[in-house]
Amino acid sequence: MNALDKESASPHGNRDAARPTNVLIVGVGGQGVLMVSKVLAALCQSEGFEVKQSEVHGMAKRGGSVFSHVRFGEQVWSPTIPRGEADIVVALEWAEGVRWLDHLKRDGGTFIADTQRIVPPISFRNRTRNAASAYAPETPAEVVALVGNGFALDATSMATGLGDRRVANTVLLGALSTVLPFAAEHWLAVIEQFVPAKTKDLNRRAFLAGRDWAVSAERVPAAAATDAVAQKVTARAIETAPAHLLTINEAWCKGCDICVKMCPERCLSLNARMVAELARPDACTACHLCEWLCPDFAIRIESAPAVKGAS
Amino acid sequence: MDHVLETRASARTPIAESSSAPAAQRAGRPLTGNEAIARGAWEAGIRVAAAYPGTPSTEIMESLADYPAEDLHAQWSTNEKVALDVAIGASFAGVRALASMKHVGLNVAADALMSLTYIGVNGGLVIVVCDDPGIHSSQNEQDTRLFSRFAMVPCLEPADAQEALVMTREAFDLSERFDTPVIIRSTTRLSHTRSLVTLGERTVPPSGHFREDPRKNVMVPAHARNRHPKLIEREAALRAYFATSGHVRWETGRRDIGIITAGTPYAYVKEVLPDASILKLPAAYPLPLDLIGRFCESVERVLVVEELEPAMETEIRAAGLKVEGKAFFPRVGELAPEVVRAGLESAGILEPQPKVEPWQLTPPARPPVLCSGCPHTMSYMALRALDARVAGDIGCYTLAALEPLRSIDTCVSMGSSIANAVGIAKAGTEAKPIIATIGDSTFLHAGIPPLIDAVYNDANITVIILDNHITAMTGGQDHPGTGRNLRGSETARVDFEQMVRACGVKWVRKVDSYNVAEMYQACREAAAFKGVAVVISDRPCVLDPVKIKGPPLEVQAKNCIACQSCMNLGCPALGWSEDMFEGHHKVRINAALCIGCTLCAQICPSDCIHPSVQ
Numbered sequence: 001m002n003a004l005d006k007e008s009a010s011p012h013g014n015r016d017a018a019r020p021t022n023v024l025i026v027g028v029g030g031q032g033v034l035m036v037s038k039v040l041a042a043l044c045q046s047e048g049f050e051v052k053q054s055e056v057h058g059m060a061k062r063g064g065s066v067f068s069h070v071r072f073g074e075q076v077w078s079p080t081i082p083r084g085e086a087d088i089v090v091a092l093e094w095a096e097g098v099r100w101l102d103h104l105k106r107d108g109g110t111f112i113a114d115t116q117r118i119v120p121p122i123s124f125r126n127r128t129r130n131a132a133s134a135y136a137p138e139t140p141a142e143v144v145a146l147v148g149n150g151f152a153l154d155a156t157s158m159a160t161g162l163g164d165r166r167v168a169n170t171v172l173l174g175a176l177s178t179v180l181p182f183a184a185e186h187w188l189a190v191i192e193q194f195v196p197a198k199t200k201d202l203n204r205r206a207f208l209a210g211r212d213w214a215v216s217a218e219r220v221p222a223a224a225a226t227d228a229v230a231q232k233v234t235a236r237a238i239e240t241a242p243a244h245l246l247t248i249n250e251a252w253c254k255g256c257d258i259c260v261k262m263c264p265e266r267c268l269s270l271n272a273r274m275v276a277e278l279a280r281p282d283a284c285t286a287c288h289l290c291e292w293l294c295p296d297f298a299i300r301i302e303s304a305p306a307v308k309g310a311s
Numbered sequence: 312m313d314h315v316l317e318t319r320a321s322a323r324t325p326i327a328e329s330s331s332a333p334a335a336q337r338a339g340r341p342l343t344g345n346e347a348i349a350r351g352a353w354e355a356g357i358r359v360a361a362a363y364p365g366t367p368s369t370e371i372m373e374s375l376a377d378y379p380a381e382d383l384h385a386q387w388s389t390n391e392k393v394a395l396d397v398a399i400g401a402s403f404a405g406v407r408a409l410a411s412m413k414h415v416g417l418n419v420a421a422d423a424l425m426s427l428t429y430i431g432v433n434g435g436l437v438i439v440v441c442d443d444p445g446i447h448s449s450q451n452e453q454d455t456r457l458f459s460r461f462a463m464v465p466c467l468e469p470a471d472a473q474e475a476l477v478m479t480r481e482a483f484d485l486s487e488r489f490d491t492p493v494i495i496r497s498t499t500r501l502s503h504t505r506s507l508v509t510l511g512e513r514t515v516p517p518s519g520h521f522r523e524d525p526r527k528n529v530m531v532p533a534h535a536r537n538r539h540p541k542l543i544e545r546e547a548a549l550r551a552y553f554a555t556s557g558h559v560r561w562e563t564g565r566r567d568i569g570i571i572t573a574g575t576p577y578a579y580v581k582e583v584l585p586d587a588s589i590l591k592l593p594a595a596y597p598l599p600l601d602l603i604g605r606f607c608e609s610v611e612r613v614l615v616v617e618e619l620e621p622a623m624e625t626e627i628r629a630a631g632l633k634v635e636g637k638a639f640f641p642r643v644g645e646l647a648p649e650v651v652r653a654g655l656e657s658a659g660i661l662e663p664q665p666k667v668e669p670w671q672l673t674p675p676a677r678p679p680v681l682c683s684g685c686p687h688t689m690s691y692m693a694l695r696a697l698d699a700r701v702a703g704d705i706g707c708y709t710l711a712a713l714e715p716l717r718s719i720d721t722c723v724s725m726g727s728s729i730a731n732a733v734g735i736a737k738a739g740t741e742a743k744p745i746i747a748t749i750g751d752s753t754f755l756h757a758g759i760p761p762l763i764d765a766v767y768n769d770a771n772i773t774v775i776i777l778d779n780h781i782t783a784m785t786g787g788q789d790h791p792g793t794g795r796n797l798r799g800s801e802t803a804r805v806d807f808e809q810m811v812r813a814c815g816v817k818w819v820r821k822v823d824s825y826n827v828a829e830m831y832q833a834c835r836e837a838a839a840f841k842g843v844a845v846v847i848s849d850r851p852c853v854l855d856p857v858k859i860k861g862p863p864l865e866v867q868a869k870n871c872i873a874c875q876s877c878m879n880l881g882c883p884a885l886g887w888s889e890d891m892f893e894g895h896h897k898v899r900i901n902a903a904l905c906i907g908c909t910l911c912a913q914i915c916p917s918d919c920i921h922p923s924v925q
Binding site: 028029041042045046048049050051052053054055056062063064065076077078079080082083084095096098099101102106119120121122123124125127129130131133134135136137138143146165261262264265266269285286287288289292293303 | 337341367447448471499500503504505506507575578579581582585647648649652667669670672673674675676677678679680681682695696698707710713714715831872873874875876878879881882883885886887891893894895896903916
């Protein structure tokens, strides 16, 4: 079946003509937020609209949160979209979609998000036992229910299935095309200007896959939803108090400094007598590294059972 | 008004049905503010342009380098003062010249600017300064309009890319007509917003030549005393000019409220209060006070809407006119339609909008991080182990101040690290080893005089030069240490080791940034050395000039003891797997992100990280 033949509702096509349409595109540095917004801006221009496209470079490039405002209409003044006035939020990464959701118009805004998760390094900082990574706990099903008009699709898996995960952005453009009043062939013509020549066919298939998916009724992929739910209600979130004991045999320690230098959490130090001591007991995770590396067997760690009172 | 809306609606109809027939494309080319400024300068016939990269100004010089080399010489300079001095030289020689920089770059160039304003120009000279309200990528949000008043240099404020092009083009005429340098003040929002721009043609003014005029060109006290009164005369003449400039927009609307504004805030005012009377000024300095007086008389109440400092408001009030402004609008951060609306609400001009309860969502923090395989990572991992007092500097590596590397204690301004370390050492209060870390481009920008200072004053510090062969933070620009210039041709290359030795440093060692053991050892030895020691940590940036991607590594989960040692690199390719060991997550490597730098493998105490076997 061919997504080109389908009639889409285009909820953002026939509104108050004097007001510009606001599309906020968000993601993580390096994902191609800029490419998506350039395609949209070029398309809007070719359809006869004034377009303003605004983004911030610099620190955002280094794996940080990236956003691009695209506004089009008969006349566009402000380059940025006020909070709560985005007609559409397109998220290339799930948590970024959640972060920018408050920019979406409450009444009739459309949310289109890839459910793929890019967990930032800082989310793995919790060193307590049985800690879970810090990530958006809201499930796609919950968020889609919240916004009313939401599409949460696993574009990255769809793109991987088509042969290259990098066309996930084009899958999302396909989904986006169903809520804007532009013909699919026009979208494809503009996309072809922005992608390498040899990937034209792949991008075309990716666009149609996204468009096909969006016009079908099933909007939240069951697999992605359960996965996230499972993460949310994980029983392993029970934290226990430090249940280990680190002891240093002062008579055996010769102050070689190896444990101090190698402790991943920087909790050991040499005291005035050049003997190792546990300076920050709270930070100790009982990883045993110092115990194993000590050439004099001067350090000993005793661990208590990991989880207590689970039932 | 109804008629206008009617026209718009009917114009819109065929577009909404465009699925059947393509509508006429809008005229103009989509350009960012920076690209438009470059285009305007090219159209004005500039012959020389110089800059030091700095967000959000960098793309101006990069765009200028896209124009033919026969049209203009464009160059990266070692710092902003050098760039401005190069432009001043070109102006002396009778051609039009441009220097561009970010707002804090003007601090570096200020010494030259403060003399230049007395000297004036021969060929037109324009300084483009890009402010960063909201501090997206800077160390402060200083307001260049105050600087322009201080230097008595006119400060043009374009509101969009089209104006940026036209104002830049005309700024050179203005510069020559009034014998003054001209500042074009952009902001992040203008520089990085793309909108449709109608282009013009390039017209090169007849070639000038050096004009011998010592009383104007040689700023000794006797000459400078004669030049200062000319500045006062020039200010008055510019004031009169800006009352009649084509870029003044007096839009008559409601009589009860008038808005005075300039630059990008104009767009926010039009968005939020389109029916107000508006006086949009082309320049924040000098202000056409007579015109402003007439505008104030024409309406009942006047608000000044400006970003950051009350630069216009203060001067208008000082002239005895009754205006309001910063009582309702913030002095900090970037303006936006919602901020202007909130200000107008608190001023009682707009009805308060019903408050919408924010959704209670909890996305994770996502601060920017050093790239996977970033050569800076190991330098800071070594410092983390050394437990040193580290004076940092400006560059990507400032990110090492955050968890998990958390090994930078200070960051002040370009080149500050070395002299800050000297001061910490001379204060005599610090027991830890004192280290300064500075990138290659930053070292060339402002790090050499303080290094000489450190040697001259025999400071007991260690300097780590993080040489990644590029200006990375701003997106990969060449500098004198890369051996290539702005247009990509080969040129002389600074040898850091020789240079450091020539400054008198006795202990110098160059280390491969990917060699964990050598890096630890070099840092320990350097810290133990009494006097100035320099470690050059050497590896190219993984993004520029070429994106580096080697075969990825893999964690052999059965041997991983979940000690999290590798996680302390903060590498974005490293994450947790669901597999646990004694209550902690084992580590998993994202093959798509891993570039195979092997730092984690070298750090791993259980030797469980190896190249992946297919």
